Amino acid sequence: MAATERSTRDRLLDAFETLLVSAGSRSATLDAVASAAQVSKGGLLYHFHSKDELVDGMLARLREQGRADVEKMRTATKGPVDFYLTTSINTGSDFDRALIAASRIAQDNDSRASDALGDLREWWFAVLLEHLEDESLARTIQLIGDGLYFDDTTGLNEKNALKHVRDVLTRLGAL
Template sequence: MPRKPEARQKLLAAFEHLVLTEGERAATLDAVAAQAGVSKGGLLYHFPHRQALVDAALARCEELAAEDLSRLTASPRGAAREFLATSVYEDSPLDRSLGVAFRLVQAREPGARETCARVERHWYHAVLEDVGDPVVATAVQAMGDGLYQQASMGLLPESSAEKRQILERLLESLERLAP
């Protein structure tokens, strides 16, 4: 029996890690291979070219987002509140994957924009179905995106106490908008 291709997942994780912490430019083939503890030849065995890494990262993002969507719609406190509450960057697999996707959009990687657009649309519809009001849904989506924007720029405070305060303020806003 062949060994399990565990290197493939390590490579993808290494790619995500490098994109998130060092920027897309730093995620070169050599860097990804080194980060994963895999030879360059091994990398190119699993991902015959760089685009394959990008595609895999985007596919994983859509996969995780789809899982998250069913979690949102099933939440007892409603999709809107659940969406906001989990929009604060917490380094979950989805957070990481989404952060990677956002950066790939900025790097003008083919397909990245479409992936993010689909994910956004699904979330918007889930929130809208929850609150019923397009005004509130638009506000919730903008706030969620704003949190990601701040997180992806490293503008959010480090301490979870301060992050919690920001989150509570946004949830309080939602409470006033959709009591």
């Protein structure tokens, strides 16, 4: 049945992402993914014929989530800048998990992953630029978002980082 198929497929992708985020790409083995999703290895390979296909499936889902996120950013009540910065900090959402998982894959010099991340960055930047009409400011804010994101994924999380950023951006009239 189609419904059952999608559910198992998504559970496998969820498990793959979770393993990537919590333990790195070395630990995200097919066996580990399968057992985390409570599926046999054969079951995993039924849905994804290889590890590469698992990565492709994950990145395809990431792009979908990204498109939805950009739409939310565009129409956010507090404005796109605030939305962008707030969501640059890992809240544990599905999208955050997918994003971090993709960057783990990108670290293994997988161009598919860096291409996907690059696309997302372009989409976000387009919204920032459209809103601010100031390329330097838009680029700088995007870098701050990248920094917040990087710190989170590297375990360098600074508690009040967002507060300081808001302070500075207020001085610039960007918030």
